[in-house]
Amino acid sequence: MNPLYIVDQAALSDFCQQIHAVPWIALDTEFIREQTYYPQLCLIQIAIPSQIACIDALALPSLEPLLERLYDPTILKILHAGHQDLEIFFHLRGSVPSPIFDTQLAALVLGCGSQLGYANLVQQILGIDLAKAHTRADWRQRPLPTAWLAYAADDVNYLGEIYTRQRTALDARGWLSALAEDFQALSHPDRYQPQPQQEWRRIREQNRLRGPGRAVLRALAAWREDQARQHDRPRRWILDDSVLVELARRLPDTQDALQQIRGLPGTTCRRHGAALLELIASARQEPPECWPDHTRRPTFSQQGALQAGKLLQWIETRASHYGIDPRDIADQRDIECLLTGQDSRLLHGWRAALIGNELAEHLASPTKP
Template sequence: MSDLYILDQPALVAFCTSLQGTPWLALDTEFIREQTYYPQPGLIQVASADRVANIDLMALPSLDPLLERLYDPTITKLLHAGQQDLEIFFHLRGAVPAPVFDTQLAALVLGQGDQIGYASLVRRMLGVELDKAHTRADWRRRPLEPEWLRYAADDVRYLPELYRQQRTALEERGWLDALAEDFQRLCHPDRYRLQPWESWRRIRQHSRLHGVQRAVLRELAAWREEQASTHDRPRRWILDDAVLIELTRQMPKTMEDLQRIRGLPSATVQRKGEMLLARIAAARAEPPEQWPTSSRRPILTSDQAAQVDVLLTLIAARANQYNIPLRSVANREDVERLLIGEDSPLRHGWRAALVGRELQAGLDDDFSH
């Protein structure tokens, strides 16, 4: 498999022309994000059956020839832990390349490791030891060192063989179509679209807040998301999560109150204090029916609770059979929702193929009798 380093438009056009008719392409990106809200890509790596290309975004006037191939629905894009890579393309074009095959997700389903890294999977499946010394490289710096380019090329060089072996194993189990549903969800644009009003749910301590506090957190988290995206700065540079929680708990009303918030920089108080107070006041003025809520757990009878225990035991046995962590298959709430007929992850994708459909059939049979 020969390596290319593409720095000019004619070379990109020639490479992309050679890809016509291919059924799959291995894909990866190198980017930096430490000081920005949006990922800043520096390199795109693409592998076909006979070559690997490092494509230099910073040297090319247009990526259109490449995007034409990547957005071709007849070509499967092979990635490993590909969500951040797909996010880059969403920001480039407002859509996500599809269809995809993610070797990290396939590895979970095949019992090859939970959230296993690419290098570890290559070592486990192919016996190849990869050099990961350049994981933290600045991919926007030029020129790129030759060893950096070799490192980047290796990130797609072995994806085709991982795909071949994993696809065969999934076909043997009859799970390939089921996993395709999970891959489709990975390509859904809502995963990558800016949704400030939902950003409060990503804050770890949000579940400890109740009532109007959640309204305040939603308002402040949305404000932070808007500021971070507008100014292209990391969220933590606008306000740290711990400060958001403290603001939510204390709900200050005056500038003096704000100045007493632990961890809130004085410069932020001076520049943004009035805005923060206005957002807090607006949230406090909302009627209770508008306060955000987490999904409510189902209320079960004692018999149903006992049945959930039985189902969890069955799921644990099946997960252990295939060397999949139980936590990756289902939690108690997932089983409760399946039991009472609500939507549940066990009704979809690989979880349904592993055990969900079997459980549902048993529940339907019990109900019919």
């Protein structure tokens, strides 16, 4: 199947007429975001049962005819690891296309492996080896080389066949409905809505901080997020994670102390020093009940620890039966949350259907595992 390369509005309108009433659309995008906060959409790849198209998002004045089809709730959208692709459409329209089928998630549940790449999935299911030469291409380049377009078209060429096979396998095991909650969650706007007050959780070294330092980190991370969005620059270009942690650890209260922070650029210190000092001072004054929560693992009695160990062994046995890595089903934290009545991944989506619901029933019964 020779893919179309669409660079003008008339061709896009003609192609979108073909999408009318199709059962599914395979979808992928090529974008650049190394130098921006928001992804710069360059190319949209679409496959339908009868055609493949690479749509030049930089050349077209309007993508609206295509968006109308992508947001049609009667057409299934098939993606592989589609979070970043869906984020782009959230920025375009403030909502996300639905319904969704993600072949990476389906592959995990079917025991093909965790975080399985598209090329590996194609090879595993269809026995076809895909080229990987253009994974780091600058998709802003024009004209796009023919080899790049062929590579881009391959990213959707096999999604329909993979979906068909995965759906058949899931249906045979009675698991198709088990994934419905997870697929539906991929289209929830909250998943893509900026949440500046939660950005501190992204920072790996946040666990080094305690008390007011965590409140300061939250304030600084939120400020950085707002700056990055406002100026459309990567977060690390505003302030590196390590600098945020160092500021929250040392809590400078003067311009001189601020200048001693390792990694803090002089230009940032001069331009934003007063704002940073004000943020730090304000966050330090927050009462303890307002400090960001530091989720601590519960302390178990010897009996509770023994029960958690038994549950973990039980999950490992069931995971082996399903051909799934037990680490993809639950970790120690998930089990501890379940035992202490907190929300756990085991109570949601495919994990609940495969294991979690049965596990919860065991815990509620007089004879627990």
